[in-house]
Amino acid sequence: xxxxxxxxxxxxxxxxxxxxxxxxxxxxxxxxxxxxxxxxxxxxxxxxxxxxxxxxxxxxxxxxxxxxxxxxxxxxxxxxxxxxxxxxxxxxxxxxxxxxxxxxxxxxxxxxxxxxxxxxxxxxxxxxxxxxxxxxxxxxxxxxxxxxxxxxxxxxxxxxxxxxxxxxxxxxxxxxxxxxxxxxxxxxxxxxxxxxxxxxxxxxxxxxxxxxxxxxxxxxxxxxxxxxxxxxxxxxxxxxxxxxxxxxxxxxxxxxxxxxxxxxxxxxxxxxxxxxxxxxxxxxxxxxxxxxxxxxxxxxx
Amino acid sequence: xxxxxxxxxxxxxxxxxxxxxxxxxxxxxxxxxxxxxxxxxxxxxxxxxxxxxxxxxxxxxxxxxxxxxxxxxxxxxxxxxxxxxxxxxxxxxxxxxxxxxxxxxxxxxxxxxxxxxxxxxxxxxxxxxxxxxxxxxxxxxxxxxxxxxxxxxxxxxxxxxxxxxxxxxxxxxxxxxxxxxxxxxxxxxxxxxxxxxxxxxxxxxxxxxxxxxxxxxxxxxxxxxxxxxxxxxxxxxxxxxxxxxxxxxxxxxxxxxxxxxxxxxxxxxxxxxxxxxxxxxxxxxxxxxxxxxxxxxxxxx
Numbered sequence: 304x305x306x307x308x309x310x311x312x313x314x315x316x317x318x319x320x321x322x323x324x325x326x327x328x329x330x331x332x333x334x335x336x337x338x339x340x341x342x343x344x345x346x347x348x349x350x351x352x353x354x355x356x357x358x359x360x361x362x363x364x365x366x367x368x369x370x371x372x373x374x375x376x377x378x379x380x381x382x383x384x385x386x387x388x389x390x391x392x393x394x395x396x397x398x399x400x401x402x403x404x405x406x407x408x409x410x411x412x413x414x415x416x417x418x419x420x421x422x423x424x425x426x427x428x429x430x431x432x433x434x435x436x437x438x439x440x441x442x443x444x445x446x447x448x449x450x451x452x453x454x455x456x457x458x459x460x461x462x463x464x465x466x467x468x469x470x471x472x473x474x475x476x477x478x479x480x481x482x483x484x485x486x487x488x489x490x491x492x493x494x495x496x497x498x499x500x501x502x503x504x505x506x507x508x509x510x511x512x513x514x515x516x517x518x519x520x521x522x523x524x525x526x527x528x529x530x531x532x533x534x535x536x537x538x539x540x541x542x543x544x545x546x547x548x549x550x551x552x553x554x555x556x557x558x559x560x561x562x563x564x565x566x567x568x569x570x571x572x573x574x575x576x577x578x579x580x581x582x583x584x585x586x587x588x589x590x591x592x593x594x595x596x597x598x599x600x601x602x603x604x
Numbered sequence: 605x606x607x608x609x610x611x612x613x614x615x616x617x618x619x620x621x622x623x624x625x626x627x628x629x630x631x632x633x634x635x636x637x638x639x640x641x642x643x644x645x646x647x648x649x650x651x652x653x654x655x656x657x658x659x660x661x662x663x664x665x666x667x668x669x670x671x672x673x674x675x676x677x678x679x680x681x682x683x684x685x686x687x688x689x690x691x692x693x694x695x696x697x698x699x700x701x702x703x704x705x706x707x708x709x710x711x712x713x714x715x716x717x718x719x720x721x722x723x724x725x726x727x728x729x730x731x732x733x734x735x736x737x738x739x740x741x742x743x744x745x746x747x748x749x750x751x752x753x754x755x756x757x758x759x760x761x762x763x764x765x766x767x768x769x770x771x772x773x774x775x776x777x778x779x780x781x782x783x784x785x786x787x788x789x790x791x792x793x794x795x796x797x798x799x800x801x802x803x804x805x806x807x808x809x810x811x812x813x814x815x816x817x818x819x820x821x822x823x824x825x826x827x828x829x830x831x832x833x834x835x836x837x838x839x840x841x842x843x844x845x846x847x848x849x850x851x852x853x854x855x856x857x858x859x860x861x862x863x864x865x866x867x868x869x870x871x872x873x874x875x876x877x878x879x880x881x882x883x884x885x886x887x888x889x890x891x892x893x894x895x896x897x898x899x900x901x902x903x904x905x
Binding site: 337339340345389395397398415416420421424432434435436444448450451454455458459464465488 | 635638639640641642643646689690693696698699716717718719721722724725726728729730732733735736737738743744745747748749751752754755756758759760761762764765766767768769771772773789
């Protein structure tokens with residue numbers, strides 16, 4: 304752990320500073336001039352919304368390893384583009400059929416289903432394009448590693464695979480191991496991938512890499528457990544989305560498997576695991592990663 | 605040009621040899637064990653179908669530059685995965701609403717719309733995953749360049765952007781320049797990208813690179829012009845898909861803009877441009893590229 308007191312670190316101002324940079328970069332890189340309205344749909348899907356947890360994890364991990372800042376900002380934006388495309392496709396009528404997200408009409412409601420499909424597809428391609436720029440700023444080795452980590456986190460072994468399990472699980476009973484496997488892929492893989500992509504911007508040793516992978520896995524699962532708790536305990540206004548949706552859709556959740564108190568206890572255990580992983584990482588500057596893990600578990604939306 | 609006679613080169617047996625390797629590699633890399641039926645849908649979308657023109661272009665260009673064979677096979681499969689995912693999404697009800705492809709039910713008919721959407725998304729991620737393997741076989745510089753070329757060819761400036769123009773053009777009149785711009789992105793960018801990815805597996809000099817880019821652009825446009833001609837002149841059985849579909853859908857085509865004879869003349873001009881580009885590339889072994897250009901223009905399906 305860092306020798307300075309964690310209390311001296313202000314996550315709020317750190318996040319605000321990072322988010323301003325992320326928003327500016329996204330606005331620059333998600334171009335409006337893609338043809339025939341595609342650029343507008345892409346920007347609508349990405350800009351002015353969301354907690355940006357994934358970019359913050361990339362940037363926090365990059366600080367912990369003192370990595371290449373230019374690579375880290377590209378990686379931060381690339382994971383957000385993957386997240387944004389997954390929401391666009393998830394919201395479509397053939398998936399969750401959601402008409403509102405973050406209080407605004409979803410992309411297919413605003414631009415039509417065909418344009419939403421294309422915008423999601425183009426955002427995924429753009430995520431990889433961001434990671435492999437021409438010019439001398441980012442070593443090819445780092446570019447290739449970032450592409451590998453993102454592809455694995457987003458693909459069949461990660462997010463897309465988790466969504467397939469999710470689709471197949473509606474109306475079925477999953478045990479805790481099955482639920483964990485679904486979430487490890489669906490949400491956890493991109494959250495863990497964000498941490499590892501940040502770490503890949505520098506030279507973390509093998510021990511630090513393993514510790515950060517453990518941190519990312521624990522944080523990723525904690526994120527989902529807390530999501531399931533909030534779906535039951537928070538009202539829609541605080542949550543910014545429809546509360547009680549999982550139960551209404553008959554989706555298995557941690558609360559349905561472990562109960563509310565059991566889920567809260569599990570979230571606390573996962574936080575402890577995440578912080579323990581940071582402590583044994585041997586990295587100097589883990590304050591932002593520490594703060595983000597606390598925030599993920601203690602959030603109310 | 606190669607000093608041996610082009611007549612001595614047998615494109616048919618060269619293609620058959622390459623295709624056997626491509627099919628084996630695709631079958632190995634498009635895993636069946638992705639969860640909850642996703643792997644089956646992905647394999648169904650990719651295996652046992654199509655002319656595999658894009659992989660053949662990658663492998664032909666890689667031969668011309670005597671590039672890394674392992675990189676070339678990965679690149680060949682990656683462009684086919686991008687092509688396959690675009691067909692899966694294109695066929696969906698919100699796009700072209702096609703129920704048959706290559707004589708089989710389309711992916712969403714067979715597996716449902718949600719699974720088709722996810723399978724397409726996962727195929728795109730897998731395309732990039734193939735390009736960035738761990739291990740010493742492919743230089744990071746080559747991996748990063750391949751990711752960059754594929755992302756640009758597939759994304760808003762390429763294929764996805766062209767599809768957006770296509771969506772917006774139904775029922776409208778396009779002039780030749782607009783039609784060319786649509787096809788340059790929609791089909792041409794991935795065909796040209798295939799050639800350049802093959803070239804990126806070796807060390808083409810700047811002049812050869814430019815010549816191959818010109819070859820790919822001419823071939824890519826010729827492919828579309830011939831597609832438009834065949835849509836009018838071939839019957840559905842020869843074509844393997846519904847003939848006359850573009851006219852029925854009121855889509856602008858080269859035949860509608862240039863007429864049938866004008867389109868045939870344009871295809872011949874483009875073939876001449878492609879072959880001229882090869883002649884000035886300075887590359888020794890361009891026989892396969894030469895043969896593929898001839899095949900694209902002279903095919904009857």
